[in-house]
Amino acid sequence: MTRYVSLYVHIPFCVVKCKYCDFLSFDGESYGTMLRYVDALCREIRLYEPVADEYVVRSIFIGGGTPSLLDESLVKNILAFIKRSFRVEKDAEITIEANPGTLGHQKLLGYRQAGVNRLSIGLQSADDEILKKLGRIHNYDQFVASMNAARRAGFTNINIDVMSGLPGQTIHSYVETLSRVLDFEPEHISAYALQVEEGTPLSRDEQLLSEIPPDMIDRRMYEITKQLLGAKGYDRYEISNYAKSGYECRHNMVYWTGGEYIGFGIGAASYFQGKRFSNIRDILAYIGKMEQISDAFSDASNLEMLYNDTMKELRENVTPVYLYSRMEEFMFLGLRMMCGVSREEFMERFKKDIYEVYGPVLNRHIEQGYMAEIGDRIILTDRGIDVSNIILADFILDKE
Ligand code: SF4
Structure with missing residues (x-):
């Protein structure tokens, strides 16, 4: 029986940290560190060769962080390593997350040529004032340029992320964001409510906190999302996710239906062969471990032992998944x-x-x-x- 697996690749780099963000990502890292990290990722992918044979890959998600900081050659490398180590379905869904302000036509063309067939763009709001308050690096015009460039580059499956309950957001400005997004007719829209996470700059900023709309307004925004998107033919297939027919995110469906997945890179979570685990979170330790094993790749018979040994050091919180x-x-x-x-x-x-x-x-x-x-x-x-x-x-x- 064919066993399926989905792959997640974590790219922990951002231009600057957004004020509400508690994801595992760093700003201001040098290009040299990114290169070393991608090299380490490719080694981790190769380590799975002894077990990869039993699986067929249905979806790949390059997330972050801001993966679109990577130039096209690095993304091509990652995907080439995956295809060399795993059997990837011909029409597998291959997504990259992107931020406006980090995308250009050339880069997008390169992603397409590398095999990426789905783009997930983080807009959050079409209101430049709100974007500034959140510490986002882009403005609305840059989003427009990115969307147009993506369509020109041949992307026919695009998700746009929007958020409600943002500091300074009114119902009017939220509706304006949704209408502008709808003008682009994306295939998929994710609409999440802002969560104030402990330890983030937002959680300490009294002024911004005081501008967050009350729950009642947030509830109204949630209702409006359902109505507006529903009227435009988007099917709400998950509490916060809407898609045109046939464009539901296959990768997320794997998470929601209990399918197996492997996460590559720091902090990445996996549910694989009956266990849940996540990779270590320290980037230098991760790169260091992967760099140590380079020579061993030359002898294929070493790989199984190398896989077993390295995974012991790389994985944390390994828990068997009980019935x-x-x-x-x-x-x-x-x-x-x-x-x-x-x-x-x-x-x-x-x-x-x-x-x-x-x-x-x-x-x-x-x-x-x-x-x-x-x-x-x-x-x-x-x-x-x-x-x-x-x-x-x-x-x-x-x-x-
Ligand atoms: S771009 Fe995304 S991952 Fe990066 S800091 Fe902002 S919210 Fe966090």
């Missing part, structure tokens, strides 16, 4: 999707009826109108989505 945690994840992630979870699939995966495990919780939420059963599928209703965090917490199993 109960797979069930919990099946529910948490599946219920975030509008199509919900399938009773039959639950039975196939866990050899138990979903009601045998979750009967009392399901009956209660269905009775109260937070969930519904439609044919084989169990979904959150609109009312349930509104309080999804509370509802989903009920699917944590008692391990006693």
Whole structure:
């Protein structure tokens, strides 16, 4: 039976850190460090050769950070190493995340030629004042130039990220952002609400915090997103993700449906061969470890031993995925999707009826109108989505 895997490649570099960002990324790194890091990434990819044969790759996601800081030759290298080590499906979805202000026509053409077929552009807001407050490096005009260049370079599958609940954002300015985005007819739109993460500059900036719209306005923005995007033919297939038919993000679907994935690069998370783990977060330690193993590649018979030894040092928080945690994840992630979870699939995966495990919780939420059963599928209703965090917490199993 063919086993599928998806690959995530982490590029931890940004021009400057945005004020709300708590992702693992660094600003101001030299081009030399980027080169060493990409070289280390390629070595990590090669290390997987002894196990890669059993898998077919369906999607690759180059995320960050700001991967579009990499020039086309580096992206080409990464993808060439992946294709050399893994069997990649001919029509695999290959995405790169990009920031306006780091994209030009030449670079975009190069990405296309390297095999990238999906672009995810972080706009966040079309209001330059708000972009400045967030510490974004770009303005709206640069986004327009990037979108036009991307279409000219032949990208026919583009996602645009927008955010609601931003400092200084009004309903009017949010609607303006959505309408401008819709003018470009992107294939996919991700619309997330701002989260104030501890330790970020935003979390310490009293002035900016005081400009964040109240929850009531944020809720209205959420409703408006559903209405406006729905009216323009976008299907909301996950709580925060909208796509034209056939353009749902295949890579994210793998996360949401419990599929296997490998993350390359610092801090990258994996769910692979029954275990969850993430790579070490220290960039110099990561580069150092990878540089140490260079000579060993010359002898292919060494690779398996090298894989086993290096992975012990590279991976942190390795946890076997027990049956109960797979069930919990099946529910948490599946219920975030509008199509919900399938009773039959639950039975196939866990050899138990979903009601045998979750009967009392399901009956209660269905009775109260937070969930519904439609044919084989169990979904959150609109009312349930509104309080999804509370509802989903009920699917944590008692391990006693
Ligand atoms: S561009 Fe993205 S990853 Fe980089 S600092 Fe801003 S939000 Fe964080």
